[in-house]
Amino acid sequence: MRKKYTVIRNVRLVDGTGAPAIENAVFVFFNGDTVSDDRLVYCGSAADYDPSVTADGEVFALDLSxxxxxxxxxxxxxxxxxxxxxPYLPYYVDKFGDAYRAMVTYRRACEALLCGVTTLRGVGNADTSEIAVRNAINKGMFGGPRIITCGSALCPHAGHGHNTPRNVECSGADEFIRGLRGQLAQGVDQIKLMYTGGLEGAYEGTMDIQMTEEEVRACIQVAHNNSKRIAAHLSNDKAIAQAVRLGLDSVEHAYTLSDETCRMMAKKGTFLTPTLVVSHCNDYLKKHGSAEWHLRKQAAAAQEHIRSCRRAVQAGVTICTGTDLLPSDPIDGTTPTVRETELLVEDVGMTPLQAIRCATRNGAELCGVLAETGTLEPGKLGDFLIVEGRPDENIRDLRNLRLVSKGCRLVKSNLPAITKQNFNPMMAGVPCDGGTFRIW
Ligand SMILES: [Zn+2]
Known part of the structure; x- marks a missing residue:
């Protein structure tokens, strides 16, 4: 079969590396016999484009003028x-059960993709449902985003996350090692620990350090010995400093963070996913019926959370974009993923280009998939979006999503030039993206 090329012209290009936009770009990808053949071919200026790159195939031309x-x-x-x-409850309740949870997990993964999230890292999803969904998508059984999964989170007995179904509760280094090895055997990509208290527990504070250094050291050693990155829910500076010193790879949340710890993170190459949106979602939490204690805790954390992130940016820490909230659930007129990038610009002070880099290239690096995706360069897999406007100048233009492609395959389009919808796991006419949290 002859190669099929798509050549998109009269479009701007932001490649995700942090480089400025190319105003008049040409964007070329090809589709081969199978999805694994599909690759980006050219992503650059119209002036430098050599049309002979498509000489061995058919060309579908798309003009976006x-x-x-x-x-x-x-x-x-x-x-x-x-x-x-x-809402988060102070006690354990499992509304889904394991089998149904796999269905919910898959549906929400699809919604994330339709909202422009082509890769996501699951940092604690009960039981093996997310691993199963990842495997089914990777095998081509169903469409869906790329998933990097930590499986179930390991949490201290009765500590942060004990009220979340099927987290693995442990006490003592031996139990943590046993729990971690159990996750490795299920096929997880990374490991997730619950190191400190958080906003989501009724009887815990963000300053509580719930795991011992001995437990954390043991987990990091076993994870690294098995070539896995290890992330931890970390609310406060003291625990973050301990964890970073011990060699943790990925800090989550960081409601408080000192300049000194930021410098250490930058030096060691520790990633930070601040999830600013979790302390900036009061209306969202109210809408989802959250308890008064949760609303109070998240409001109290908000200001220092932003200041901490600002320190991390100034120190040169690699920041990634994560949300805790479902990537597709409606919040403040957009989705949490887009809202997080807006907060990085509007509250933390990043440039829009820096914030886009966090949500693309940096995330790919943390997930270990930068060789295949995360930036737009020839040879990569072709996970890209088309938005109307100039998000590198006005970050809120990320709200104007017009097309989603995963692996050079059309997922969704509402461009006037492409009205065909290639992917919807629901029956025709059933909306898939966003807003369906409550009915499950
Ligand atoms: Zn989380």
């Missing part, structure tokens, strides 16, 4: 719990 459009890499959300159940 009817408006201002920008192509950018698919978003990467590095802190997701697809089986999230809201």
């Amino acid at each position: 009817d408006s201002t459009y920008t192509i950018l890499p698919g978003l990467i959300n590095t802190h997701v719990h697809l089986s999230l159940e809201l």
Whole structure:
């Protein structure tokens, strides 16, 4: 079969590396016999484009001169719990059960993809549902985003996350090692610990350090000995400093963070996924019936959370974009993934280009998939979005999503030039993206 090339012209290009936009770009990809053949071919300026790159195939030309459009890499959300159940309760309740949870996990993964999240990292999804969904998508059984999964989170006995179904509760280094090895045997990509208290527990504070250094050291050693990155829910500076010193790879949340710890993170290459949206979602939490204690805690954390993130940016820490909240659930007129990038610009002070880099290239690096995706460069897999406007100048233009492609395959389009919908796991006419949290 002859190669099929798609050549998109009269479009702007933001490649995700942090480089400035190319105003008049040409974007070329090809589709081969199978999806694994598909690759980006050219992502650069019209002036430098050599049309002979498509000489060995058919060309589908797409001219986007009817408006201002920008192509950018698919978003990467590095802190997701697809089986999230809201509101948080002070006791354990499992509304889904294991088998049904796999269905909910898959549906929400699809919604994330339709909202522009082409890769997500699950940092604690009960039981093996997310692993099963990842495997089914990777085998081509179903469509869906790329999933990097930590399986079930390991949490201290009765500590943060004990009220979340099927987290693995442990006490003592031996139990943590046993729990971690159990996750490795299920085929997880990374490991997730619950190191400190958080906003989501009724009887715990963000300053509580719930795991011992001995437990954390043991987990990091076993994870690294098995070539896995290890992430931890970390609310406060003291615990973050301990964890970073011990060699943890990925810090989650960081409601408080000192300049000194930021410098250490930058030096060691520790990633930070601040999830700013979790302390900036009061209306969202109210809508989901959250308890008064949760609303109070998240409001109290908000200001220092932003200041901490600002320190991390100034120190040169690699920041990624994660949300805790479902990537597709409506919040403040958009989705949490887009809202997080807006907070990085509007509250933390990043440039829009920096924030886009966090949500694309940096996320791919943390997920270990930068060789295949995260930036738009020839040879990569073709996870990209088209938005109307100039998100590198006005971050809120990320709200104007017009097309989603995963692996050079059309997922969704509402461009006037492409009205065909290639992917919807629901019956025709059933909306898939966003807003369906409550009915499950
Ligand atoms: Zn989380």
